[in-house]
Structure formats: structure tokens, C-alpha cells
Amino acid sequence: xxxxxxxxxxxxxxxxxxxxxxxxxxxxxxxxxxxxxxxxxxxxxxxxxxxxxxxxxxxxxxxxxxxxxxxxxxxxxxxxxxxxxxxxxxxxxxxxxxxxxxxxxxxxxxxxxxxxxxxxxxxxxxxxxxxxxxxxxxxxxxxxxxxxxxxxxxxxxxxxxxxxxxxxxxxxxxxxxxxxxxxxxxxxxxxxxxxxxxxxxxxxxxxxxxxxxxxxxxxxxxxxxxxxxxxxxxxxxxxxxxxxxxxxxxxxxxxxxxxxxxxxxxxxxxxxxxxxxxxxxxxxxxxx
Amino acid sequence: xxxxxxxxxxxxxxxxxxxxxxxxxxxxxxxxxxxxxxxxxxxxxxxxxxxxxxxxxxxxxxxxxxxxxxxxxxxxxxxxxxxxxxxxxxxxxxxxxxxxxxxxxxxxxxxxxxxxxxxxxxxxxxxxxxxxxxxxxxxxxxxxxxxxxxxxxxxxxxxxxxxxxxxxxxxxxxxxxxxxxxxxxxxxxxxxxxxxxxxxxxxxxxxxxxxxxxxxxxxxxxxxxxxxxxxxxxxxxxxxxxxxxxxxxxxxxxxxxxxxxxxxxxxxxxxxxxxxxxxxxxxxxxxx
Numbered sequence: 001x002x003x004x005x006x007x008x009x010x011x012x013x014x015x016x017x018x019x020x021x022x023x024x025x026x027x028x029x030x031x032x033x034x035x036x037x038x039x040x041x042x043x044x045x046x047x048x049x050x051x052x053x054x055x056x057x058x059x060x061x062x063x064x065x066x067x068x069x070x071x072x073x074x075x076x077x078x079x080x081x082x083x084x085x086x087x088x089x090x091x092x093x094x095x096x097x098x099x100x101x102x103x104x105x106x107x108x109x110x111x112x113x114x115x116x117x118x119x120x121x122x123x124x125x126x127x128x129x130x131x132x133x134x135x136x137x138x139x140x141x142x143x144x145x146x147x148x149x150x151x152x153x154x155x156x157x158x159x160x161x162x163x164x165x166x167x168x169x170x171x172x173x174x175x176x177x178x179x180x181x182x183x184x185x186x187x188x189x190x191x192x193x194x195x196x197x198x199x200x201x202x203x204x205x206x207x208x209x210x211x212x213x214x215x216x217x218x219x220x221x222x223x224x225x226x227x228x229x230x231x232x233x234x235x236x237x238x239x240x241x242x243x244x245x246x247x248x249x250x251x252x253x254x255x256x257x258x259x260x261x262x263x264x265x266x267x268x269x270x271x272x273x274x275x276x277x278x279x280x281x282x283x284x285x286x287x288x
Numbered sequence: 289x290x291x292x293x294x295x296x297x298x299x300x301x302x303x304x305x306x307x308x309x310x311x312x313x314x315x316x317x318x319x320x321x322x323x324x325x326x327x328x329x330x331x332x333x334x335x336x337x338x339x340x341x342x343x344x345x346x347x348x349x350x351x352x353x354x355x356x357x358x359x360x361x362x363x364x365x366x367x368x369x370x371x372x373x374x375x376x377x378x379x380x381x382x383x384x385x386x387x388x389x390x391x392x393x394x395x396x397x398x399x400x401x402x403x404x405x406x407x408x409x410x411x412x413x414x415x416x417x418x419x420x421x422x423x424x425x426x427x428x429x430x431x432x433x434x435x436x437x438x439x440x441x442x443x444x445x446x447x448x449x450x451x452x453x454x455x456x457x458x459x460x461x462x463x464x465x466x467x468x469x470x471x472x473x474x475x476x477x478x479x480x481x482x483x484x485x486x487x488x489x490x491x492x493x494x495x496x497x498x499x500x501x502x503x504x505x506x507x508x509x510x511x512x513x514x515x516x517x518x519x520x521x522x523x524x525x526x527x528x529x530x531x532x533x534x535x536x537x538x539x540x541x542x543x544x545x546x547x548x549x550x551x552x553x554x555x556x557x558x559x560x561x562x563x564x565x566x567x568x569x570x571x572x573x574x575x576x
Contacts (some may be wrong), residue, residue, distance in 0.1 A: 020415035026321070033427070074372060077368060077369045077372040078369055080369065081368065081369065082363060084365040085365075090382060091381065092380065092461070093379065093381035094400075094482070095378055097376055097378070107309070113442060113444070113445065114380075114381075114403070114447045115402070115403040115404055116405070116407060116443065117403055117407050118401070118404060119404060139321070155404065155483060156373070157404045157483075157484065158477045164371060184562045184563055184564060184566075186562065188559070194388070195445070196445065238553065239553045240552045240553065241551045241554065243401065244572055247566070250570055258566065259472065259473070259547070264527045265529045267528060271476070273476040275472055275528060275532075277471065277531065282534055282535060
């Protein structure tokens with residue numbers, strides 16, 4: 001935003017008192033829940049800011065507004081303390097901004113919670129010889145253990161699960177693949193500060209076989225017979241990993257149906273989003 | 289934390305110079321990735337803080353530390369500006385604290401991203417008469433539309449998907465139920481500021497039938513024949529909702545297998561976490 005975020009307004013109550021007074025207010029947009037959103041950009045000293053903020057909150061209160069969202073870029077860090085002293089609190093933050101909120105009414109706040117989950121994927125890439133693509137990592141939990149594991153990674157902001165699964169395999173091993181299904185997923189809590197974690201185990205079909213490890217954290221990668229992978233003591237000790245292996249084995253035997261990805265539109269959004277469902281089961285129910 | 293977060297240390301380099309000097313450093317704990325975590329609590333003026341911070345960063349650098357995490361409770365908001373001026377940036381925030389990070393080495397930062405997803409659930413509660421439990425909302429997207437929809441809600445921090453599905457039904461309708469399966473899930477992007485959204489459609493079995501709407505945002509609730517629910521024009525216009533209905537119909541006809549929840553332990557964590565998988569398919573593959 002290059003425009004100034006302060007607008008001048010003649011407030012109705014001063015007009016009613018038969019005297020016209022120009023008041024600086026923060027420029028805001030309305031949200032769908034009787035709230036206002038302010039995106040600040042221009043530098044301001046905190047004393048001036050507080051006086052404009054107070055006039056603005058008073059104005060929004062008269063309009064019956066409830067939640068006030070202020071998005072403060074990191075270069076306006078000098079205004080954080082002023083906002084907190086005025087009763088604002090933190091909602092969420094990203095590297096370049098801090099979002100603060102305030103609730104005007106006496107009633108309890110219905111400000112929605114921040115994002116709660118990180119999302120990860122694990123990619124099982126299986127070839128027609130029933131070999132699975134596995135890696136050894138040189139950082140993190142598995143560093144120095146000699147364990148061969150399937151490629152895993154974090155889903156980037158705005159990235160689809162089925163896209164992330166393919167990307168991680170390419171980055172860690174150089175192998176091209178296509179997404180087949182989500183075989184299972186696990187939800188865990190307090191994995192990273194107070195946040196929760198959703199981990200999706202994906203089955204992928206390889207489109208190439210040559211391995212070129214490309215990332216710093218990957219020590220080695222290879223195609224390994226599934227039996228040999230599954231027999232590693234580390235895996236045998238984990239109830240979770242044994243379940244995951246069972247789904248892979250059942251899938252390889254044609255006896256398992258995970259969730260495939262179907263792009264769908266909705267009346268909530270302009271974009272197509274992926275719905276993950278058991279498409280095989282659905283098709284057979286159509287035809288029966 | 290009630291203890292002081294400043295520790296006194298005799299740094300090795302001054303001892304080597306044959307003069308002993310007491311230096312105040314921030315008390316920190318190590319993470320698993322060569323980083324340090326500092327949780328501040330005691331009030332401090334920002335000038336004192338900057339001098340201790342600089343000494344601490346210099347100390348950590350000599351130890352080969354990489355990432356520095358500073359968790360700053362909201363009552364220490366006076367230190368935010370100082371930290372940003374020293375090169376720290378925002379990582380994430382919750383109502384009561386702000387987490388700032390700094391990367392010591394010259395190499396690119398490998399600080400992991402913040403939580404990226406909000407998680408929601410929708411609950412399909414179907415009784416033996418093939419009636420579905422539906423509600424009308426008096427706020428949000430559906431306000432004033434007359435649309436009957438299945439109960440939906442946000443998964444709380446630390447809450448399991450299968451628990452949230454049951455809780456939302458109870459809160460919105462007073463009906464007790466038990467979780468059966470995740471029928472499908474949808475991932476969408478930019479749903480709430482820059483964050484993504486994962487929405488899990490769950491099938492539940494009712495354990496009671498009397499309806500008592502309990503929440504402010506619920507105008508009305510009732511058991512409605514599934515056919516009547518599905519025939520609403522709003523639903524017919526949505527590709528997404530039609531797919532969801534198809535999975536429900538297929539499930540009712542015994543032709544669909546979603547993901548049920550299995551508590552599993554792993555060698556990554558002490559807790560039992562839910563793994564969601566197609567348990568029916570897995571069982572039949574064991575027995576075949």
C-alpha cells in the first residue's frame with residue numbers, strides 16, 4: 001500500500017453539536033463479521049498514532065463495529081508498545097508483520113484463533129520391483145542413526161499436499177514421481193512450541209529412477225526392497241511406522257483404498273481446491 | 289518462569305586474557321538444531337537489555353550456535369523494538385506472547401516456518417431413519433440464507449479431529465454422538481489472511497436424539513431427511529458439497545470406506561496420537 005492510511009472525516013457527533021471539526025481517523029476496510037481491518041504502512045510517531053487510534057476506535061464503536069485488526073509491518077515496530085498499552089493483543093505474526101487485535105464490545109471476544117497446525121508429508125515411492133525410495137539424513141532426529149527412511153518434509157504455505165509430496169521426493173532424491181493417494185494421516189500435538197502437526201503419508205508412482213541427492217541434509221538415497229526397509233529395527237519398534245507399512249503392503253496387494261485428490265469448485269471460493277476422498281469406492285457405488 | 293532469566297558467566301576468552309570479568313548473559317536452553325531458546329519474564333529497561341543481548345549473541349556465536357529464539361510475553365512489549373533493531377524478526381505470536389528469531393551464521397537461515405493451517409471439521413450425524421442433523425446459523429456466511437447445513441467448527445489448539453467433531457455437534461445441537469470416520473478432507477488456501485485451511489468431513493453415529501440448541505450463533509437445528517437436505521439449491525450449486533453428499537450416500541449404502549482413528553504410539557513421542565486410515569481395508573488384507 002502506497003497510499004496514506006489516515007483519512008480525514010467529519011464525525012457525525014461533532015456535526016450534531018453544530019460545530020464542524022476535522023478529525024484524523026485510521027483508514028480501514030470492513031470484514032464479514034462486523035469488524036474492521038487496518039493495514040498501516042507510513043511511519044508515524046507513537047504519540048500522534050495513539051491520538052488517531054483513540055479517535056478511530058471511538059468512531060468504530062459508534063458504528064457498532066466489534067473486532068479491530070491492525071496489521072503492522074515490521075518497519076513500524078515502534079508502534080507495537082503503544083497498541084498493547086491501548087488494550088490490543090497479539091493475534092499472529094509472520095516474518096514481516098505483526099497482527100494485533102482489539103475487541104470493542106463488552107461481550108466476550110469471538111476473534112477466531114490463529115493457525116494451529118503445521119502440515120508435513122511423507123512420500124512412499126514404490127517401483128514395479130517392489131522397491132521403495134529411501135534416504136539417510138544428516139541432520140535432525142535421524143542424524144547418525146543409519147536409518148533408511150522415506151522422504152519427508154514440510155508443506156509450504158499455500159502448497160497442496162499432493163504437490164508437496166512430489167516436490168520433496170524431487171528435492172531429496174532427484175526422482176520424478178506422480179501423486180497417487182493419501183494412505184493415512186496422523187495428528188499430533190505440542191510438536192513445535194504449542195502447535196499441532198498433521199502428517200500425511202502419500203503413495204507416489206515413480207516416473208524416473210536415477211537418483212541424484214540434491215539437498216544438504218540428505219546423506220544418501222537408494223531404491224531398497226520393501227522387505228529390507230520394513231525389517232529395520234527402528235521401524236519394527238514403532239507402532240506408527242508398522243501401521244504405515246501395513247497400509248503400503250495392502251496397497252501394493254491391491255487391497256487398500258486411500259484418498260485420491262479431486263479438484264473441486266465450491267460456492268465459497270473462486271479457486272479450485274483439492275478434495276481428498278476414496279474415489280475408487282465412490283466410483284463403484286455410482287456404477288452399482 | 290519465576291526465576292531470573294539473566295545468568296552470570298565468566299566467559300572463557302576473558303579468562304584466557306588472564307583477567308576475570310563477570311558478564312551478564314541471557315539464560316538459554318539448547319534446542320535439537322544447534323539453536324538456543326530464551327524465555328524472558330522479568331521486566332527490564334531496553335538499554336540494559338540490548339547490552340546483555342549483544343553479549344549473549346556474541347557468546348552463542350563462539351559456541352557455534354545458529355538460531356536464537358526469544359519468547360517475549362506481552363508484558364515485556366517494551367523490548368520488541370530493541371530486538372527488531374538488533375536484527376531479530378517475528379516468527380509467530382499468540383495472544384500472550386511474541387516469538388522472535390535471529391540467525392547467527394552467514395549461511396541461509398533454516399528456521400522452520402510457523403504453523404500454516406487452520407483445521408476445521410464438519411459433522412454428518414445420520415440416524416437409522418436416514419435423517420441428518422442440520423442447523424441454521426445466524427452469523428457468518430450463511431446468515432439469513434435459510435440454508436440448512438451440517439454442524440461445522442474449528443479444531444481447538446491441541447484437540448483431536450475426532451474429538452472436535454463430537455464436541456461441535458454437542459455444542460450446536462445438544463446431541464451426543466460418536467466418531468465413525470473421516471469421509472474426505474479438503475485443503476484450501478488464503479482462507480484467513482495468508483493461511484491455509486484443512487477441513488475434515490466426519491461421519492458420526494448419534495447416541496441421543498433430543499435437540500437443544502446451545503450456542504448463540506445457532507438459530508435452529510433439526511433432523512431432516514437426507515434427500516431433503518441434499519435437494520437444497522445451495523447444495524446443488526456446489527461441486528464440493530455434491531461430492532461430500534456422494535460420499536455420505538455411498539457410506540450409508542455400505543459401499544464407502546473412509547479413514548477411522550487408531551491411537552498409536554511411536555518412537556518420536558511419549559504420547560499416543562491418532563493415525564487415521566482405512567481400517568476396514570487393512571483388516572480384510574490381514575485376513576485374506
